[in-house]
Amino acid sequence: MIITKQKRANKKCIFVDVVRIFFGNRSYVLLLLPFIIVGYAALNVWGSHHIADTNVVFGFWDKIIAQTSVLSQLIAGALVMLNAVLINMFFNRNGFMERNTYLPALLYVVLTSFFHSFYFLDGWGVAQTFFVLSLSQLLQLKQNEDARSLIFNAAFLVGLALTFDPLMLCFVVFLFWIIWVIRPFVFRELILTLIGLILPLVYAGIYKLTFQIELTNDHLSSATFETWFKELIVLGAIVVLLFFLSLNGLREKLQKSSIRLKKLFKVILVLLSFSFFMALIAYLLFQKKEVLSVLIVPLMFIFPYAFGYRNLKNSTTIVFYVLFLFSVCKFFFPLYFLASE
Numbered sequence: 001m002i003i004t005k006q007k008r009a010n011k012k013c014i015f016v017d018v019v020r021i022f023f024g025n026r027s028y029v030l031l032l033l034p035f036i037i038v039g040y041a042a043l044n045v046w047g048s049h050h051i052a053d054t055n056v057v058f059g060f061w062d063k064i065i066a067q068t069s070v071l072s073q074l075i076a077g078a079l080v081m082l083n084a085v086l087i088n089m090f091f092n093r094n095g096f097m098e099r100n101t102y103l104p105a106l107l108y109v110v111l112t113s114f115f116h117s118f119y120f121l122d123g124w125g126v127a128q129t130f131f132v133l134s135l136s137q138l139l140q141l142k143q144n145e146d147a148r149s150l151i152f153n154a155a156f157l158v159g160l161a162l163t164f165d166p167l168m169l170c171f172v173v174f175l176f177w178i179i180w181v182i183r184p185f186v187f188r189e190l191i192l193t194l195i196g197l198i199l200p201l202v203y204a205g206i207y208k209l210t211f212q213i214e215l216t217n218d219h220l221s222s223a224t225f226e227t228w229f230k231e232l233i234v235l236g237a238i239v240v241l242l243f244f245l246s247l248n249g250l251r252e253k254l255q256k257s258s259i260r261l262k263k264l265f266k267v268i269l270v271l272l273s274f275s276f277f278m279a280l281i282a283y284l285l286f287q288k289k290e291v292l293s294v295l296i297v298p299l300m301f302i303f304p305y306a307f308g309y310r311n312l313k314n315s316t317t318i319v320f321y322v323l324f325l326f327s328v329c330k331f332f333f334p335l336y337f338l339a340s341e
Helices: 002-023 027-047 070-093 103-112 123-138 148-164 166-182 187-211 229-256 259-286 290-299 303-307 314-332
Strands: none
Touching (some): 002 103, 002 314, 027 103, 027 314, 103 290, 103 314, 123 148, 123 166, 123 290, 148 166, 148 187, 166 187, 229 259, 229 290, 229 303, 229 314, 259 290, 303 314
16 A cells, blocks of 8 residues: 555656756756657647648748748747747746746747647748747847847847738837837937838848749738637637736736836736737738737746746646647547537
8 A cells, every 4th residue: 555655656746747847947958848849740740630731921932942841840840949948048037037947948839839830831930930039139128238239130030020921010019119118219229120120121022023923912921721729729728727827926026026027027918918919910811810829929928937936836737737738639639520610
């Protein structure tokens, strides 16, 4: 009887430790992410849950690479890895928690595994990466330091994102807002922002004229139509639950945080609002639900608070494992009877 209890205790520890190693301050756990990404990709190849889109476009750049190629899948996985690492790096460097944690990277990979751009390269996936890179520049802004290079780089990256998915135009307003929230208004910085935004559009225009590309509605939103709608409903329910579980920890953090960190939290909340607005436009104008994945980026700065500070919360850990098991089981037991037509 004692041995049985001991075995059960060991099983419980093994179950919790998968999350615990990302919860702890061990940077080498990021080396596990490629294996998780490859695991999801292998399951998709085996189960054909997400299927390559033969008509995919890359915004103003038209059809650069076919999704049926192996290269498309490799680059898509690499971009997911890059985004996860960058978001986690921003989270730790800006002191969103008292100590380093690597949960944002793990959560990002698991949550994005429900979307088509995780498995196949498209314009929307590339645009997301450029936006994450732009956000990395914006989060480095400080009120009393020279920021001309950061502002130009951020604007240039948003401009590049625009060329791959013009729906990113929604974030241009956010770009100007965030610059003037963290810093005072400087006319020279305004000019640099405009130049940074326009340059990629000029490059895309030259490319369009050179290759005589005729722009259509498909070029205005390069996300795929493919989605398992009812799967997204289940995912949405889990996301809402994680959000509410995060509120208490987030409130405690805000009470102790510096003025700069409070501004960054304000930026994240506004980014969440803009992301929701963009997803709504994509659905109303183009009937595309894939753009919902843009909400994951700002949520990665909120969800880690659901797991606790010094001690890992068992309730949140269980919710995560439900999410993880659902993300894996969908390949074995696809919800055909729930899938949207």
